[in-house]
Amino acid sequence: MTIRVAVAGATGKMGQLATRLIEAADDLELHAGLDSRAPLSALDGADVVLDVTHPAASAGIVEHAVRGGIPVVVGTSGWSADRIVGIERLVRDTEGARAVLFVPNFSIGSVLGTAFAALAARFFDSIEVVEAHHAGKVDSPSGTAVRTAELMGEARAAAGEPPVAAPHVDQRARGQLVAGIPVHSLRMTGLLAEQRVLLGGDGETLQITHSTLSSSSYEAGILLALRRAPGAEGVSVGLDALLELGIGAR
Numbered sequence: 285m286t287i288r289v290a291v292a293g294a295t296g297k298m299g300q301l302a303t304r305l306i307e308a309a310d311d312l313e314l315h316a317g318l319d320s321r322a323p324l325s326a327l328d329g330a331d332v333v334l335d336v337t338h339p340a341a342s343a344g345i346v347e348h349a350v351r352g353g354i355p356v357v358v359g360t361s362g363w364s365a366d367r368i369v370g371i372e373r374l375v376r377d378t379e380g381a382r383a384v385l386f387v388p389n390f391s392i393g394s395v396l397g398t399a400f401a402a403l404a405a406r407f408f409d410s411i412e413v414v415e416a417h418h419a420g421k422v423d424s425p426s427g428t429a430v431r432t433a434e435l436m437g438e439a440r441a442a443a444g445e446p447p448v449a450a451p452h453v454d455q456r457a458r459g460q461l462v463a464g465i466p467v468h469s470l471r472m473t474g475l476l477a478e479q480r481v482l483l484g485g486d487g488e489t490l491q492i493t494h495s496t497l498s499s500s501s502y503e504a505g506i507l508l509a510l511r512r513a514p515g516a517e518g519v520s521v522g523l524d525a526l527l528e529l530g531i532g533a534r
C-alpha cells in the first residue's frame with residue numbers, strides 16, 4: 285500500500301530532502317508540499333504529515349493533523365517536554381486522533397549519542413552539553429540538546445541521583461539550564477551540526493561527540509518514521525522508540 289505524505293516545509297532544506305526521498309520510494313507518494321504561505325487544509329487527505337518547518341509554526345501544524353486524524357512526524361525543533369505534554373493531552377481528548385512522533389534528530393548516530401549520554405548520566409555529577417550548528421539555525425538550544433539533557437536528567441532522577449551540580453553566580457556565561465544541565469549553543473558558518481556531552485567524575489572525564497557531516501545522515505531516520513507513523517499510536521519522542529534501544533521511550 286502506498287503511503288501519501290504531506291510535507292510541511294517542503295521548500296526548506298529538510299523538506300526538499302524528504303521530498304526527494306518520498307519521490308524515490310516505491311511505497312511513498314507526495315500528497316502535498318507546503319511552504320509558509322500554503323493553507324493547512326492542504327495537509328488534509330494525507331496518510332501522514334511530515335512537519336519540518338519553524339518552531340513558531342510547528343504547534344499549529346501538529347494540532348491541525350491531530351484534529352484531522354492524520355498521523356504526524358515532527359522534525360521541527362523547539363519541542364521541550366513540557367510543550368509535548370500539551371500535545372499528549374490534545375491526543376487523549378481528541379476522538380480519532382492518530383500518532384504523533386516527535387523526532388528531535390533523524391540521524392541514527394545522534395540518537396545513539398543521546399542514548400549513551402542518558403546511560404552515562406547517573407555515574408557523573410558534573411555534566412555539560414555543547415552543541416554547535418550552522419549560522420542559519422534560528423532556535424537554541426537545539427532540539428537534540430534539549431532532548432539529551434532531559435533524558436540525562438530523567439536517568440539521574442530514576443537512579444536516585446541528585447540534580448547535576450552546576451554552581452554559578454551569573455548564569456549567562458554558563459549556558460542555559462535544561463533539566464539542571466548547562467547547555468551551550470554555538471552558531472557558526474562552516475558547520476552543519478555537532479553535539480558534545482562532557483561528563484566529569486572523580487579523576488576522569490568522558491566525552492560523547494556526534495558530528496553531522498552531511499544531511500544524508502537524516503535519510504534513513506526520515507524513511508523509518510514516515511513508514512512507521514501510520515501504524516503507531518499515541519505520542520512518542522525520539523527515534524529511539526522505533527529502534528527499540530530500551531532507553532528514553534515515552
Ligand SMILES: NC(=O)C1=CN([C@@H]2O[C@H](COP(=O)(O)OP(=O)(O)OC[C@H]3O[C@@H](n4cnc5c(N)ncnc54)[C@H](OP(=O)(O)O)[C@@H]3O)[C@@H](O)[C@H]2O)C=CC1
Nearest residue numbers: 293295296297298319320337338341359360361388389390
Ligand atoms: N529532526 C531533525 O533531524 C532535523 C530537524 N531540523 C529542524 O527542522 C526545521 C526545518 O529546518 P530546515 O529545513 O533547515 O529549515 P529551512 O529554513 O531550510 O526551511 C524551513 C521551511 O519551513 C517553512 N516555514 C517557515 N516558516 C513557516 C511558517 N511560519 N509556517 C509554515 N511554514 C514555514 C519554509 O517555507 P518558505 O520557503 O515559504 O519560507 C520552509 O519550507 C528546523 O526546526 C530545524 O531545526 C533540521 C535538521 C534535522
Ligand SMILES: O=C(O)C1=N[C@H](C(=O)O)C[C@H](O)C1
Nearest residue numbers: 361388389421426427428477
Ligand atoms: O537546525 C538544524 O540544522 C538541526 N536541528 C535539529 C535540532 O535542533 O536538534 C537537529 C539537527 O541537530 C539539525
